[in-house]
Amino acid sequence: MSDSASDIASRRAAILSQAARAAQEAGRKADDVTLVAVSKRQPDARIDAALKAGQRVFGENRVQEAQAHWAVRRADYPDLELRLIGSLQSNKAADAAELFDVIETLDRDSLAKALRKAFDAGSPVPRLYVQVNTGAEDQKSGVAVAETQAFVDRMRHEFGFEIEGLMCIPPVGEPAGPHFALLAGLAQAAGVEKLSMGMSADFETAIRFGATSIRVGSALFGAREA
Ligand SMILES: *Cc1c(COP(=O)(O)O)cnc(C)c1O
Numbered sequence: 001m002s003d004s005a006s007d008i009a010s011r012r013a014a015i016l017s018q019a020a021r022a023a024q025e026a027g028r029k030a031d032d033v034t035l036v037a038v039s040k041r042q043p044d045a046r047i048d049a050a051l052k053a054g055q056r057v058f059g060e061n062r063v064q065e066a067q068a069h070w071a072v073r074r075a076d077y078p079d080l081e082l083r084l085i086g087s088l089q090s091n092k093a094a095d096a097a098e099l100f101d102v103i104e105t106l107d108r109d110s111l112a113k114a115l116r117k118a119f120d121a122g123s124p125v126p127r128l129y130v131q132v133n134t135g136a137e138d139q140k141s142g143v144a145v146a147e148t149q150a151f152v153d154r155m156r157h158e159f160g161f162e163i164e165g166l167m168c169i170p171p172v173g174e175p176a177g178p179h180f181a182l183l184a185g186l187a188q189a190a191g192v193e194k195l196s197m198g199m200s201a202d203f204e205t206a207i208r209f210g211a212t213s214i215r216v217g218s219a220l221f222g223a224r225e226a
Contacts, residue, residue, distance in 0.1 A: 037220055039217070041225045066084070097125070101126055128162065129166060132144075176201075183197055
């Protein structure tokens with residue numbers, strides 16, 4: 001894959017049309033699915049190319065890197081939407097709340113406490129997703145499947161948070177469909193509306209299972225820097 005601005009624009013158009021087709025085949029509307037362009041470890045030129053192509057919703061894994069990518073660009077694009085899709089340390093909660101419109105990786109009470117404290121001190125309140133560890137992987141963040149409902153309830157009632165959606169990252173090397181189905185079921189049971197699921201390799205599958213946002217990095221931008 002090359003990475004001239006026009007290549008990124010045409011890959012974006014292709015992803016959007018694949019996503020629209022998957023949505024239609026599932027009896028859904030194309031604009032019910034948001035493309036989140038995952039710009040972690042991508043060079044500036046590619047990010048600028050995506051912006052030029054009209055992309056406005058971006059996902060980042062790390063607070064500091066996101067600040068480097070977006071602190072200045074944000075001023076030029078008032079309609080930008082930034083989403084944190086990597087795990088968040090509690091000591092960066094206030095910084096994350098300042099920068100991100102959406103935090104997709106709420107997964108523990110200590111982080112909820114740190115966010116609550118930041119909001120009470122005047123930080124803007126991002127939209128919040130709960131990350132679920134659907135594959136019960138030791139190395140992966142996220143709430144356990146069996147604890148999801150209770151965790152969402154606690155976020156709502158103890159912390160006063162609105163929970164917009166659930167997010168998952170299926171285990172590498174396993175079919176993703178069952179994980180997407182599981183997340184959709186958990187969301188329905190907990191009365192949560194949105195589903196962040198699906199990446200470059202499986203976003204069409206995720207849309208069939210109800211994804212409302214797909215997180216696509218390499219298929220859009222090309223391979224990441226080491
Ligand atoms: C890096 C990353 C992505 C994008 O992965 P690609 O396979 O490059 O599309 C999506 N979601 C999360 C949480 C990520 O960390």
